[in-house]
Amino acid sequence: MKKIALLTGITGQDGAYLTELLLSKGYEVHGIKRRSSLFNTDRIDHLYQDPHDENKNLILHYGDLSDSTNLIRIIQQVQPDEIYNLGAMSHVKVSFDTPEYTANADGIGTLRILEAVRLLGLAKKTKIYQASTSELYGLVQAVPQSETTPFYPRSPYAVAKLYAYWITVNYREAYGIYACNGILFNHESPLRGETFVTRKITRATAKIAMNLQEKLYLGNLDAQRDWGHAKDYVEAMYLILQQEVAEDYVIATGVTTRVREFVRLAFAELGIEVGFKGEGINEKGYVVSCSNPDFQVEIGKEVVAVDEKYFRPTEVELLIGDPTKSKTKLGWEPKYDLQGLVKEMVAADVDLFRREKLLKDSGYAIKNQFE
Ligand code: NDP
Ligand code: GDR
Numbered sequence: 001m002k003k004i005a006l007l008t009g010i011t012g013q014d015g016a017y018l019t020e021l022l023l024s025k026g027y028e029v030h031g032i033k034r035r036s037s038l039f040n041t042d043r044i045d046h047l048y049q050d051p052h053d054e055n056k057n058l059i060l061h062y063g064d065l066s067d068s069t070n071l072i073r074i075i076q077q078v079q080p081d082e083i084y085n086l087g088a089m090s091h092v093k094v095s096f097d098t099p100e101y102t103a104n105a106d107g108i109g110t111l112r113i114l115e116a117v118r119l120l121g122l123a124k125k126t127k128i129y130q131a132s133t134s135e136l137y138g139l140v141q142a143v144p145q146s147e148t149t150p151f152y153p154r155s156p157y158a159v160a161k162l163y164a165y166w167i168t169v170n171y172r173e174a175y176g177i178y179a180c181n182g183i184l185f186n187h188e189s190p191l192r193g194e195t196f197v198t199r200k201i202t203r204a205t206a207k208i209a210m211n212l213q214e215k216l217y218l219g220n221l222d223a224q225r226d227w228g229h230a231k232d233y234v235e236a237m238y239l240i241l242q243q244e245v246a247e248d249y250v251i252a253t254g255v256t257t258r259v260r261e262f263v264r265l266a267f268a269e270l271g272i273e274v275g276f277k278g279e280g281i282n283e284k285g286y287v288v289s290c291s292n293p294d295f296q297v298e299i300g301k302e303v304v305a306v307d308e309k310y311f312r313p314t315e316v317e318l319l320i321g322d323p324t325k326s327k328t329k330l331g332w333e334p335k336y337d338l339q340g341l342v343k344e345m346v347a348a349d350v351d352l353f354r355r356e357k358l359l360k361d362s363g364y365a366i367k368n369q370f371e
Contacts, residue, residue, distance in 0.1 A: 011043060083127070135157060137149055154315065185321040201266050219308070
């Protein structure tokens with residue numbers, strides 16, 4: 001009998017990689033997608049299967065984490081062995097603009113999934129993975145951060161995810177549901193949303209190198225993040241649900257890097273050396289040298305500047321995870337290091353903008369300028 005998985009957030013970065021992984025393991029995968037005025041399945045279009053095919057293994061359902069009856073109906077119909085709750089308003093900065101919605105989708109949305117499983121009598125059948133986050137650690141209490149480090153959330157997003165974390169633990173303890181938190185540190189990929197800092201940087205690097213963009217405006221260049229590759233991290237999600245006992249795990253690389261350094265590494269991938277001068281909001285990044293004949297960037301050109309609009313009212317300055325438990329208990333080991341991650345992301349964006357440049361040179365406008 002093939003296993004059945006249900007994913008919320010299937011159209012997101014992690015949803016796409018996890019779907020690929022579960023399909024490769026022979027699962028029947030069901031995903032919840034939101035209705036949108038434009039197609040929103042770009043990340044999983046390569047996995048499309050004809051809904052009329054009797055042997056299809058990928059099935060999408062319309063739904064939303066803010067709608068209990070919809071979740072109950074889908075879970076009842078699908079009878080999943082595993083639920084991966086990846087759906088969320090996942091942008092920390094945007095959560096300050098939409099705090100109530102974020103609490104509803106990210107916090108209460110998790111409760112709705114747990115409660116649906118309980119009400120439908122699936123407590124002994126359905127295992128639940130909750131997408132928890134290193135943002136729970138927030139204001140630094142201790143480093144590196146592990147499963148026992150105290151939480152101190154610093155955004156409406158993190159506070160909503162704190163509720164989701166504890167309600168998951170509570171349903172495990174109260175009703176015996178196999179429900180686990182994966183406390184994942186930042187993970188990126190060519191599928192990363194364009195407004196998260198790594199993808200914003202790799203896109204701008206490619207565009208600046210091709211003279212499609214003048215400058216990259218960023219916020220806090222000093223922030224430190226433990227960045228891994230999403231492909232490695234969805235392997236961990238799967239492993240977390242395959243254990244004898246339900247537990248919570250930190251998934252991280254154990255290496256932290258500043259935003260400024262990520263910028264340097266991205267440009268260096270294209271043979272462009274970027275230096276920084278100035279301090280605080282007056283800090284600038286400029287081109288020191290360019291050894292790649294494919295890209296004509298002027299030496300001395302200012303390519304990075306700071307814009308206060310990207311500062312957060314309360315910032316998380318330093319994240320560095322301790323993945324000892326996941327390595328020893330799950331046998332999880334990441335395959336990518338930061339260099340490999342940056343290389344893949346920059347290459348994918350160069351490829352993307354080569355195509356966009358062709359369009360621009362033929363007189364068509366470049367899409368997606370808003371962020
Ligand atoms: P994305 O932002 O790429 O994807 C989020 C997904 O959630 C999308 O499919 C989105 O749909 C969906 N979604 C948003 N709101 C709702 C809603 N109200 N109802 C149903 N679905 C909704 O996130 P990632 O893939 O990067 O992250 C996956 C999960 O892991 C998230 O919960 C995130 O908070 C968490 N996380 C992510 C980390 C990371 O570094 N990537 C680290 C730690 C945790 P649509 O496509 O329509 O917008
Ligand atoms: P984060 O990711 O907030 O850690 O949340 P993001 O990439 O948005 O920010 C990382 C750090 O970079 C700083 N920064 C900027 N961030 C953005 N987005 N844009 C900028 O221009 C910019 N300049 C500097 C930020 O201030 C921050 O310190 C991600 C999300 O995927 C969450 O859903 C997830 O839970 C956490 O990672 C772990």
